[in-house]
Amino acid sequence: MIRAIEQSDHRVWTQLWTAYLQFYETVLPQEVFASTWSRLLDPNEPTWGALALQDGQPIGLVHWLYHRTNWAVADNCYLQDLYVMPDVRGGGHGRALIEHVATIARARPCAQLYWTTHKTNTTAMQLYDRLASQTGFVPYRMTLSV
Template sequence: MSDVQIRPVTEQDHAAWLPLWQAYLRFYKTELSDEVCASTWQRLLDPSETTNGALAWQDGKAIGMVHFIYHRSNWSIKNACYLQDLIVAPDQRGTGVGRLLIEHVYVTAKANNCDKVHWLTHETNATAIQLYERIAERPGYIQFRKML
C-alpha cells in the first residue's frame, strides 16, 4: 500500500470524488438530490465547516473516499469525530485502502484535538465489519432514529 496516498479533497477533485460518492449512495441503496450532493461537496471544501473529506489515490486515480465530521460531546471537553462515509473502489477492497482511510481519520482527528473517532455500518456489511473489529472496539450500542 506504499503507493497509495491519502489527502484531503480539493476543489480540483470533484470529478474524482463524485463517482465514489455516487457508488457509496448506491451501496446503501439510497438517492440524494443534486442539491444535497452539491451542498455536501461545498461543505467538504469550506474551512469553516466541521465536515471533512479525503481521497485515496493510486496511480493518479481516486480509489477510496472518507468523510468525517467533528462535533462536541457532553461526555468530554474535547471534540469527537464521526466517520460518516467510507468507500473503497470494488477492485481495491481487501487491499488495505479502507484501513488507510480510517487511519488517516484517526491521525487527523487527533491532530485536531478530538478524543475519539466513531462510526456506524449496516449490520449486513460483513466485509467492513471484519476490518472494523480489528481496528476499533465495538461498544454494543444500538442506533435508533426518527426521520423528521
C-alpha cells in the same frame, strides 16, 4: 496515498460518493450533493473529506465531521462515509482512510473517533473489528428532513 479533497476532484468525488450511496441503496437529491461538496471545501465547516489514491487515481473516499460531546471536553470525530471501489478492496485502502482520519482527529485533539455500518456489511466489519471495538449501542434514526 491519502490526500485532502480538492476543488478539481468534483467529478471523481461525485462518482465515488454515488457508488457509496448505491452500496447502501440510497439516492440523495442534487441539492444535497451540492451542499455536501460545498461544505467539504469550506474551511469554516466542521466537515472534511479525503481521497485514497492508487497509481495517482482516486479509488476511495472518506468524510468526517467534528462535534461537541457532553461526555468529554474535547470534540468527537464521526467518520460518516467510507468507500473503496470494489475492485481494489482488501488492499489496505479502507484501513489507510480510517487511520488518516484518526491521525487528524488525534491532532485536533478529539476524545474519540467513531463510525457505524450496516449489519450486513460483514466484509467491512472484519476490518472494523481489528481497528475499533463495538459499543453495544444500537443506533436509531428519526428522519426529519433531507
